[in-house]
Amino acid sequence: MMNQNEVCKEFQTHPDVIEAARNDLLSNVEYEYMSVLFKMVSDPTRLKIINALFDRELCVCDLMVLTGMSQSSISHQLSKLKQTRLVKSDKRGKNVYYTLKDEHVRQIFRQALEHARE
């Protein structure tokens, strides 16, 4: 049995490498922003929505049909995507039309798809 305090005493790590790595570290705020973005694209329902919106605008009903999810679920997810500025909405008549807003999302989506297909 051992105490956490006794783990990894300074001289047993790799100080030179740690120093080099430390220069590459980002701020906690940056990690948090990245985390938020990735959380948004880490749910299959939202991925379907993003995929469907990739090249066109769609209303909520269109998205219901395409994803097979309930109206409420789609609305909740669109709400989150909007809060995090990944989509924007345009209300016209009774419908609300959504489009992708962030080009990084497209890039990230494409990369992940390549990864998935390996």
Place this chain on the structure above:
Amino acid sequence: MMNQNEVCKEFQTHPDVIEAARNDLLSNVEYEYMSVLFKMVSDPTRLKIINALFDRELCVCDLMVLTGMSQSSISHQLSKLKQTRLVKSDKRGKNVYYTLKDEHVRQIFRQALEHARE
């Protein structure tokens, strides 16, 4: 008050656009794989780990020092990253050295960082 069955009757959506979108849809398996990848990079602790490992191999103790997280937490996270094949490990002596394994992760990380910095 209205019933879900009454929502979005076929003719009130946009059949032509839906048809176009349907051709772009992926399989559920693909969405799941993408989801798994994004979940892995959606936690700040794992993002720190990935960032630290970006250009070098590090042992668990190095990662503890760099991230300020407990040994147990780091080990659990590395275990997940290994299961999803984002890192690989190399045991040498008492230490286990980790490196990034997937080039897509680097690309995705860079894109997300750009996004975060806007």
Place this chain on the structure above:
DNA sequence: AATACATATGAACATATGTTCATATGAGGT
């Protein structure tokens, strides 16, 4: 104004996820 439809939203619920704590495993030094 009354109704029908499209969308939004709060509350409740179940599940997933990350951290900690305690302890196990395994390698090196003595």
Place this chain on the structure above:
DNA sequence: ACCTCATATGAACATATGTTCATATGTATT
């Protein structure tokens, strides 16, 4: 063999997240 150190891991716990249900909001249509 024994001890120390580095790492792994199971269980418990708290928090976050996604879906559903019920209902609210807002825009046309009659």
